[in-house]
Amino acid sequence: MNPAQPGVEILIAELGYAGFESFVETEEGVTAYIQKEDWNTNILDDIQVLNSEEFNITYTFEEIEQTNWNAEWEKNFNPIVVDNICAVRAPFHDKFDTEFDIIIEPKMSFGTGHHETTHMMIQHILKNDFTNKSVLDMGCGTGVLAILSEMKGANRVDAIDYDNWCYLNSLENVQRNNCKTITVIEGDASVLRNKRYDIIIANINRNILLNDMEVYVSCLNKNGMLFLSGFYEEDIPIIKTKCEKHLLKFEEKLERNNWVSLKFLN
Template identity: 80%
Template sequence: MSNIIYIGYYFKVAPLQPAVEILIAELGYAGFESFVENEDGATAYIQKEEWNANILDDVQILKSDEFEITYEFNEIEQTNWNEEWEKNFNPIIVDNACSVRAPFHEKPDTIYDIIIEPKMSFGTGHHETTHMMIQHILKTDLKDKSVLDMGCGTGVLAILAEMKGAKPLDAVDYDNWCYLNSLENVERNNAEHITVIEGDASALKGKSYDVIIANINRNILLQDMATYAACLNKNGMLFLSGFYAEDIPLITAECEKHLLKFEEKLERNNWVSLKFLN
């Protein structure tokens, strides 16, 4: 594996809410791919090769008079990440049914217990979008259903889907770090039916699924919706997240263009997750 270097930005934010959520959303659109919230604000990461000196120019909240936001940044070697996330990563429990934790955390009393080492990957369950996707999966019958986890990050959603009886499953991410981390987490959780794929929507050619889970961001979802619709089996389910409540009309219109029918909405701190049926 190549020695990927990340740039870490450390933001101090006052007042914290809703500024941190807005900041993370805008940083995502700017190209940042991983985030850790903390009591002072948030840390955001971007691969050095994707970074430029003007990366924050379009992050509008930094120009707002409503919030005081300061930051500093530096380079982070890949090998330093374990120490970084270990300081910030606490176990989470969703709906008293699913826990997401690190190997060094005590095992909780939940039906589904997922053990991950997220490294630089997105998808620990702490972010609202991952949390809501877990909620969707928990209340969906997935027994023997084929599932796609698109933009899989750590692979946590695919792992939970397999725990709920889904098979076979594909977990896809274009980022090499996420791909390798998902492979590790799939093995760590003894998942036997998940194929991890490094790639984007072009990797889905000729594939079909009963359920598609796509937790990415608004622009990628809009760009790839036609591909998702083409891959979704009759009476299939599409779960989408990675965008705000104000993005719902755009997302819904694109889904309806491909004959996907809105079924359900979850909302958490202005982030939303939508369910559509084919």
């Protein structure tokens, strides 16, 4: 891509609108990921920057085979400590002298704490009162946020993900951390009918958050807290507008490498 800036930022924004879920900036430009079932060759037709005379952009695409990531992860994964309070580590790492110690094996799942969005969500959980609260971890990935919610005192936690790998991995990690109050559910926002929560955690991506916001709000108890992440600084206006439309009050923003996480109150 030439020029790289602001080309990369524009391209990421447009790909996000088109349904791409995650991005890795490289020396050449950006690698973007989308679920196989959401991909078709025509999806790039609406990406205006690809046809702009201001930028010279070439691209290729390939299908990534399902892989058991354990071996690769063990070779490269280092434990993390968030705010000197919460450690996220693998079973083969030594225990940390922290208040909260979470053991995770991600396999095909997202959410080891290394990604900026998961890191910020952990910070939110650490800073807020979860005692005797009912909690929804939407798009739970490895289940790390659900596990920390229980450790923080939540008395009922639903961990939901539509991806079967994430569902199975969360079940394993919940058992690995001896959790008692977490129910892992395979599905999307449609499974939330008639459910109510004091706290909702949704670390997904901007498009899904916007699409499912009405469902989240319908499930959130009065004076409840909503934590959102999975989007960029430039996405904040559209996220805030959607939340304020449903009478949610903006409370706090965390930022990490242009990724953001927002807290709203009902």
